[in-house]
Amino acid sequence: MKSIEKNHPEIGFFYIILIDKNSKPAAFASIQIVDFYFETVQNELKSQVQKLRNFGEKLHLFPKKKPLKLLICGNTFVSGEHGIFMEQHQDKKISIKKITKAILRYVNDNKNLTIDAFLLKDFTNESLFIADELKDYNYHPFSIEPNMVLNVDENWTNLADYLASMKTKFRVKAKKALQLSSELVIKDVTQENIEDQLPEMAALYKKVATKASFNLANFNLATYRDLKKSFGDAYVLKTYWLQNKIVGFMSGILHKNSLDAHFVGIDYELNRTYAIYQRMLYDYIDIAIEKKVKTINFGRTASEIKSSVGATPQDLTVYLRHKKSITNRILKLFLQRVQPTAFQQKFPFKNETNLHEK
Template sequence: MQKNAVLNFSSVLDIPSDIWKQFTNIQSYYLKQEYLNALEKNHPKITFRYIILLDRNNKPKAFAVIQIIDFYFETVKNDLKSFQKKIKELGQKLYLFPKKKPFKLLICGNTFVSGEHGILIANGFDKKQTIKELAKAILNYVNSNDNYQIDAFLFKDFVNESLSITNELKDYNYHPFSVEPNMVLHLDKTWNTFDDYLQDLKTKFRVKAKKALKLSKNLYVKDVTKDSIAQQLSEMEELYKKVAKNASFNLNDFNLNTYQEFMHHLDNNYIIKTYYLENKMVGFMSGVINNDSLDAHFVGIDYNLNRELAIYQRMLYDYIKVAIDNNLSTLNFGRTASEIKSSVGAEPQDLTMYLRHKKSITNKIIKLFLMRVQPTPFHQNLPFKNKPQ
């Protein structure tokens, strides 16, 4: 057998169990079969592929999650001064991105979640060498399949600690660029209750929190279970659409039916709360307990009532309460709304993506273009007492 054989699968369920058993270091929920299968079943417009590298002894050394999407740059709003708007304007000015037809994008990573959820390298292998081999395998796979008219390749969401490894992608003509950060709250070990968290806030931010809790006191909050979710999905869907429509940038719409399978597999580790004003649902939040972290997922909000009832602010505090009650270490709020998330204690975690256009000349232009793109700056609040300023 050649030094590094490559296996390709169109469904995660096609991957043999003996291969899965070799990846003993799978910790993240986002790389488990049940999670990836739930995404596949509920998102037919996304093409899912899975690439596995084998070493010379047929031992699996790396696993990559591929999601191929059609992205329309027209969906990026023109009325918002956002990081994504800058990408759109510069890209179209340089004729890098089509204006009307879809941009076929191959993503190594997760379209729906911020973070490093696209690559798993088995223990004992050289990570720098392996990621280069994965990049080559992905390119060869696309070139050998005429069905894929890929415009560009994207490796997404690497933290600073990983860049010494992922910068090897530059050897395959990938260009790094910074994106809006993941907002992370590091929970203090002394926070045994939500009141402990409140007491650690400076007066200004504690007053703000109590005001939001007072404004939202008439909301009735339901803990959604796997038995009750089906009855609430249609209302949740309407609220999610409001948020998605309001977003400046969205790679793909999430199908909320996926929640039912998440809850079936994770039971109490998948968190969904719905918010009602009398008998009307006005919001929902969702998240997963992933090892020692709570990862905030999608939310839905009735924007007409958001200011009056402080719905979104209440959700942020409820995420914090869930994390404290479960003795977790971190709370990943994800991207967007960075300033308001920093007001509850979250700090930015820098993320880097790597992009390569399939056309070599265009790819060289993209390098210059990406150097001009920077995340939207925001005011970082420092809400805690007795913390370094």
């Protein structure tokens, strides 16, 4: 988080620590304050959000032609439960209520701080019995696009084992992607060579970011300098080259028993011809097998292609409330209509069964 904070001065950061009766830390919450622009919403949500915005502006419920000042508990740039951490022995329902009260107290005590809405993200199904305590504070839950997770088979010793575990048509597809991408030259990004590559990487990231349904904030790739310095080989950063030009990059972090995929950049004009993105997915898998991790968290977006390499959806829920009570009631009606983008789940492994197949 220090790396993100250092390279994103446009975002406000603060942290909440709960202390137990022995003056020891009992829970921790990471908070960011961002300017959310309605214009960043794309695809199927765009028309719905625009209607909500127009309606809210007419009633003076939303700031006119201004961004929404959004307080986020969680990591603005990464999917998953990265916002609240609690000691195992704590009553988690009580702790989340205390954190919620502390957030409100912080906002109310800082008169120069104007917050329009509060967002707590991203809770898995296993955590909803705790997170649902937020409803008592007028937070509204809604589902977002799932985190796509691949469970790495302990019997896979290399990528060939992974391919052998697939059904024929998916194995053929994978081999074709590997063949199409064989002309790509893949290089590790290091502290010594990162400066030369960052400008082209940033341009490729921008192409991907503009295709997303929405972005809470824009990631500054200069953050990679600090991440590589802090985590070394545990932070995966590779560039993909074609004829001495960068046409893609991938990033991620190895943490305990998982590989968390982070941002990628892609030259879309060359993507189909050279299967750049598919190659990245197989490279993530190859790295996970080599490092003997148990899971790969591929994150949101591109769910269908991620499912074609073996990832399955992990449902995520966020909780949102507007500071104004009237707006918050209207927001609840809007959120009831918000659903994750539907996609066709693939079942690429021999030991999987698609219940919808006959």
